[in-house]
Amino acid sequence: MKIKTGLLFLLSCSLSVVCIFGPTGCANIVAPLGGPKDTIPPVLVSAIPKDSAKKFTGNKIILTFNEYIDGKDLRNELLVSPVPKIDPLIDAKLRTVTIRIKDTLQGSTTYALYFNRGIKDVNEGNILRDFIYVFSTGDTIDRAELSGTILVANTGRPDSTLVAMLHDKFDDSAVVKNRPRYIAKCDSLGHFTFRFVKPGTYALYGMKDEGGSHKYLSKAQLFAFADSPVVVGSRSKPETLYAYVEGYDTVKKAGTTGGGTTRPPAAPRKTNKESDRRLQVGINAPGNSFDVLDTFRITFSSGLKVFDSTQLRFTDEGYHDIDAKKYHYERDTTGKIVTLFYVWPTGTKFHLVLPRTFGQDSLGRKLLKDDTLSFTTKKDIDYGEIRIRVGNLDMSRHPVLQFVSGDKIKYTYTFDARRQVRRLLFAPGDYELRVLYDVNRNMIWDHGSFFGKNKKQPEKVVTIMKKFTVKPNWDNDKDITL
Structure with missing residues (x-):
């Protein structure tokens, strides 16, 4: 038994040597089997210059990680703030990410490079989320912050494709002609945060950044603005913006007894x-x-x-x-x-x-x-009866209740004095319930207006229930607290 065991050991060693040093190089190709799946994102090993460097005068940054980097999303994910006139060049090779600065850096300025979801490993695609690299061309790092939320005004929902922007020029045309001073992406909840901002007063905007221009180029863009300049300092209060499309084709209001607009059925095909x-x-x-x-x-x-x-x-x-x-x-x-x-x-x-x-x-x-x-x-049994009451609703804001199905407003009703909507006949189905604060009492949502003397914010919509199921031949009652 000892002889057989020894022979097996020698044979195993010989095969290992052939695999490692043989002409096929199989050790470099075959991945190890078994073991837990890699769920750890890349880790920064070194940065040249180092993170939070001051008196930066170069034009190249080299970031080295502990594993190979997949760089296909780096260009789309990288945000540089303050926003440069010329975007930097970025390249990933093996474990190294290189950023080449093409713009002239401003003096005594803190720059932040937001990689968002751009840094991920090759093998499993593990993302190093919200990785930020910071440097300053001056003696200090600016650390003022401003956070907030952008919601789409006519739905009350967030949109992660929107960006928030801070301008240091306050005329209306700046948002059309100039790139912003600072920029921040919204997350899935619509939240944004500006970090490493120079304390001061800024004009705050939000928009869907068509083509990465960082400019408001069309009334078909989602756009939001703060009513007055914001002060960014050590204790800046959160801001909420409501985005709208000024070119929005307002949908004909749904009748208070139901309905809405539908297209006529297609004409029968002509056959003779x-x-x-x-x-x-x-x-x-x-x-x-x-x-x-x-x-x-x-x-x-x-x-x-x-x-x-x-x-x-x-x-x-x-x-x-x-x-x-x-x-x-x-x-x-x-x-x-x-x-x-x-x-x-x-x-x-x-x-x-x-x-x-x-x-x-x-x-x-x-x-x-x-x-x-x-x-x-x-028949009556084909419909359900509904009663929806919102106990703490602010009636002074002229609220109306919207029933939404498939992102289309199917029905719109005013609340009675008891803050409720009741209908004896209602179409069965699943609805999202929203409250529109109808400023001008026309029963439909109205967009905002930015340019000109009479600026106007869009009317606000709040989702109060994501799914309300109306059953036929049933009393469908719901009490809601905002």
Whole structure:
């Protein structure tokens, strides 16, 4: 047994030597097996010049880490503050990250290089989060800070693609013409922090930084501004900004009895000469079932040149005419949609009789013969009842409650004197609940305005419940405290 054991030991050693020194170099290729997964981010081993160096006069910084660095995101992640006119060049090779400064450094100034999520190892992609390298061209390191939050005004949500900016010039055009003095990225909660700032007074902005220009170039950009200059010192109070898009196409308000705007259904495909000569008509009642919370719309494949509503017959199930004083029609500007306004009961059948001569489009197309559109309104049990009360709501700010589904505002309601919204019929589904502080009481969110004498902040929206489920044939009650 001892001889066999010795032979096995020698054989094992021989194989190890061949693997290490043999021509295939297998020891350099085969990774070790087993062991725990590497979850430790890279560690800075050395910095030239050293971190927090003073009287910096060079144009190159060399950072060395304890493992190989994946540098593909470095350019996008690196922020330099104060913001240079010319961005530095940055390169990663093996364990070394080299930054070459192309701009002329300002005297007696503290510079901070924010790498954010840019430093990560090659093997596992472990990120050295929020790594900062600092140096000063003067005798001291500035250490004033300012923190805050940027929220998107019409949703109340954060946006991690936004950046906060400090300008040392206070005219409005500076945000268009000049790069900011300092810049900071927002995190997933919308929080930002300026560090290593020279104490002083600054104009504070936030924006979606299109193309990395650090400038407000379009009204289609998300943009936010502080009402007055901020003082950055040893104890600066946090700031909150609300971003808006001034070119925002305000959505038509959802009716207080439900609805909102929808596009007309696509016109039926033309398959023969007869359909080419026929006016195509449709209604928003899928499966001939109409939602009483919606607005009844008659849609046409092309705009009507002639429309005679007196020829239409709106009847009950037995084809008895509905009292004309209880409903009316309205045409939109395109002539493709006619809206029928009526207080709809549930679980009731109706007919809409269209004579052949009631209307025609600009090409002279009309119905080939009289037509009848029949539909039934949904039943009570298809809806849920809701009561939502926000006990500590500030009614002086004119709040309205928004029901949001799929990022679209489906319904908007005012609160009653008891700070509640109650509806006996409500569409089942999952909703996000938001409160809009409706300054001008027009029931829709209004964007802000920065340029000119009359600056205006956007109206604010706050999410008060991320998921509110309305069940059909059920009392859906909720008490909320802000």
